[in-house]
Amino acid sequence: MTERRATQLRDSIEDEIATGQLKPGERLDEVSLAERFGVSRTPIREALQQLAAAGLVELRARRGAVVSAPDxxxxxxxxxxxxxxxxxxxxxxxxxxxxxxxxxxxxxxxxxxxxxxxxxxxxxxxxxxxxxxxxxxxxxxxxxxxxxxxxxxxxxxxxxxxxxxxxxxxxxxxxxxxxxxxxxxxxxxxxxxxxxxxxxxxxxxxxxxxxxxxxxxxxxx
CATH class of the missing domain: 1.20.120.530 (GntR ligand-binding domain-like)
Incomplete structure (x- = not known):
């Protein structure tokens, strides 16, 4: 169930990156995202890892996840x-x-x-x-x-x-x-x-x- 929820969250965040609601360089805070989507930090963390694997998010030391959408x-x-x-x-x-x-x-x-x-x-x-x-x-x-x-x-x-x-x-x-x-x-x-x-x-x-x-x-x- 957690994996399915993480995939749904990934799709939602993907859409926001694709449509420019989340802009390149913008920080994706796990706590804020968890509150916004009404979930724990675990599926958010998994969704961000999936997005990082796809190259849409960059995981940086001390900064966390950052949007890296192409121009x-x-x-x-x-x-x-x-x-x-x-x-x-x-x-x-x-x-x-x-x-x-x-x-x-x-x-x-x-x-x-x-x-x-x-x-x-x-x-x-x-x-x-x-x-x-x-x-x-x-x-x-x-x-x-x-x-x-x-x-x-x-x-x-x-x-x-x-x-x-x-x-x-x-x-x-x-x-x-x-x-x-x-x-x-x-x-x-x-x-x-x-x-x-x-x-x-x-x-x-x-x-x-x-x-x-x-x-x-x-x-x-």
Whole structure:
């Protein structure tokens, strides 16, 4: 129960970092956070450790936890790298797909569809995470999978926020379907291209994300 509560708290703090309510360099005091969320310091401490592992919080000696969110230009660069890592994973998955990974991938695709049909962006996000991790695993390269997973975690709040943009869930699911079709067909380049386009945030999509961040900041002001 404590672990689940810590995950819920992590998500709440992630949202505040992503939307700018908690700013880079701001100190996160365990006692204040515990009082605000009505919990003990234990799940708060666990949530901050999870955020530190994702790179969104820095744990400093004598200062405790400090927000370390990226600025927009760094965020763009991180999404560019994430897109290439995902493309590599997709290419390898199309070459090395095992029957058990194919079954898991199809099931994850269906779970994403169910969440999208309910119009639940947070539920879709969690099913989406499972979907992508299966692709990492299916690629059969543990080092690459570890790098992709680490950056995925670093971008987690921004990827989740992006799903709240109008029609993004529907479009994301259509992209998932194209990715799965390419991987199952063994079409390595097509799988890589679809995943790269799916993850990359450029042009209008980056503008949509920045607009969402701006709206969230105004709402929290």
């Amino acid at each position: 927009p230009s760094q965020l763009m660069e991180m999404f560019e790298v994430m897109a290439e890592l995902e493309a590599m994973c997709g290419r390898l998955a199309a070459r090395r797909l095992l029957a058990e990974d194919e079954k898991a991938l199809v099931a994850a695709l269906a779970a994403c569809q169910e969440a999208a049909a309910r119009g639940d962006p947070d539920a879709y996000y969690y099913e989406n995470e499972i979907f992508h991790r299966i692709i990492y695993r299916a690629g059969g390269n543990t080092f690459l999978a570890g790098q992709a997973l680490a950056l995925n975690k670093r971008l987690a709040p921004f990827r989740r926020l992006q799903l709240r943009v109008r029609n993004r869930m529907k479009t994301s699911q259509e992209e998932h379907e194209a990715v799965v079709a390419a991987i199952r067909a063994g079409e390595t380049q097509r799988a890589a291209d679809h995943l790269r386009a799916h993850v990359a945030i450029q042009g209008e999509r980056f503008g949509d994300l920045m607009a969402s961040l701006g709206k969230s900041r105004l709402a929290g002001a």
